[in-house]
Amino acid sequence: MSSTSTMRAIVISAFGPPSTLKMQSVPLPVPTPGTALIKIRAFGINHAEMHMRRGEWAESVPISGIECVGTIEECPTGEFTPGTPVASTIADAPHRMGGLGRTIPGTYAEYTVARVSNIVPLVDDGDALLPLPWNQVAALPESYSVAWTCLFRNLALERGHKLLIRGATSALGRAAVNLAVEAGAVVTATTRSEEKFEEMKAWGVTEIVLEGKGLPARFQEQKGEQVKFDRVLELIGNTTVVESLALAKRDGRVCLAGWLGGLDPIREFNPLLEMASGVHLNFFGSFVFGEPEFPLSDIPLRKIVRAVAEGKFDARPYKVWRFGEEGIQEAHRYMEEGLAKGKMVVVIGEEGKEI
Template identity: 60%
Template sequence: MKAIVIEKFGGPESLVIKDVPKPEPKVGEVVIKIKAFGINHAEMHMRKGEWAEWVPISGIECVGVVEACPGGEFDKGTPVAALMGGLGRTISGSYAEYTRVRAGNVVPLGLAVSSRLGWDQLAAIPESYATAWTCLFRNLGLQNGQKLLIRGATSAFGQAALNLAVEKGAHVVATTRRQERFALLKSQGAEGVEIEGPDLSERVQEKEKKKFDAVLDLIGNTTILDSLKIVHRDGRVCLAGFLGGLAPIHEFDPLVQMASGVHFSFFGSFVFGTPEFPLSDVPMQSIVEMVADKKFEANPSRVFKFEEIREAHRVMEAGEANGKMVVVV
């Protein structure tokens, strides 16, 4: 089969298409014929040698059909999504024509629903929406009518969170680095839009006159201390992205920098498929159905061919994605 391989750490030119052996079926695992896969920032960091775990064939998610499943968990030909479970980190990932992943990291998409969407549309859903759903409704416990701030809302993850939160009935304020993206966020249901910056807590509280119920911070360590100032007592803050870079917080003194009674949590999607975080916990078929029913737009911002992977990475690294980019195999 053909696969996209990280030949060496570096820029997009480090990604090379090669012929490699097709994965063999194993009990407890599923071989998937990949139809399309999403592009993620984690894969950029793996390509550059900035991630703790990586394998030559990158890619943390995909959609396709079951090619083989010796354990009988799925019938051959079943349309499925797969994400995490070591994909692209400890086992060969989705930048290929076939992949093999643990059955617990595979979810059926539902033939009746998925047939109404193209593979490129389906590929825009798994990682972004599974992670956004978990952050919003598990970590943040978001309820109808609550006030939510999403920092980094024009990212694929941020737009997924915005769509799900608005559908739930939350009042969302979203941030972006560029004013020209205000219209996009408002068209998706954001009631307010702010320019992202280190003094955001002061600006939003002056404008909104009251604190938020929840903050989903996708910028990361550069903004999380500011985010903790934005929620009221019993409010929740979830850190789940690192758009601002991977550098750690050098000093964090809760006594001085964190308000009493505020709840702070982290979520990393690499835990999907573990006993505490089964992928079955995420209502993936319901999310796909919402997309098929056009309850919100979840189309990819750009679609690339397999041989255009270098250009896809160039666009991602330049910050020009404007949403979820996918590759059709």
């Protein structure tokens, strides 16, 4: 149990630019039955947190952050032993939207409290997983949990399926590529940068195209025929999802799970004219993790961590910052200006210490 009653946290002092993120001393959160206090060792930075900082998200609290890795500090009802290495991602109560950084204080802090149903121990049979630095394991919980759920639950991806991933060089997109390639899917991916083409081929992507509007027409022009996919993972968002519907074959599925193109709503969408018959459109938002229909235990996160540790997945973070006001602000500037080329991580304490 922590011997202090306060902790350091990065707080949204007002809705606005990255400079509104300020370091403050705040009360240490207190765990209650069914929750645990986590000493945070590192956490990932996510686009949702940028929108929360701007005041564009439906729910947010002053301490942002929707995922973390660390060690159990205290667990009142004994589900976890103090010192156990764990990962946690959002949602704090069944049957309602919410969670870390949304309705309860998040992970931009030295400690956080999360429901035990949203905590995954990073141990197998009592032994720690293969050595992996905190800065690497912090790149996994949110991206891989969402990617796995989108691919194998919402999209019901199977070996041999032709899969299109729009926005594949984002942190979520890259996780989806790794998982889909391992599952035997034939992956076509989009990116805004031709510089990423060779790197993506090394990931196992079969075909790479430049992201942009008019993709169905460009596919047809290049191949001389209409191109259709079994499955489409849409990470650009509302600006391109109508096009993605046109790229799915009959009985195909499209999963909308990202908003790299912004949060503006879909405008003037007429399903009668713009949606192919027999195509299934669904949505996934990670705020549902922890609800009965979406248990975090459903996701093989320990297997994913082991795959990264064994070198099967290249999940190294794009950039790592030390915990502090300057680092957090710079990370948010990277997001705002579109400079991030992968997962960004913040570490507290010893960056290279292994779990």
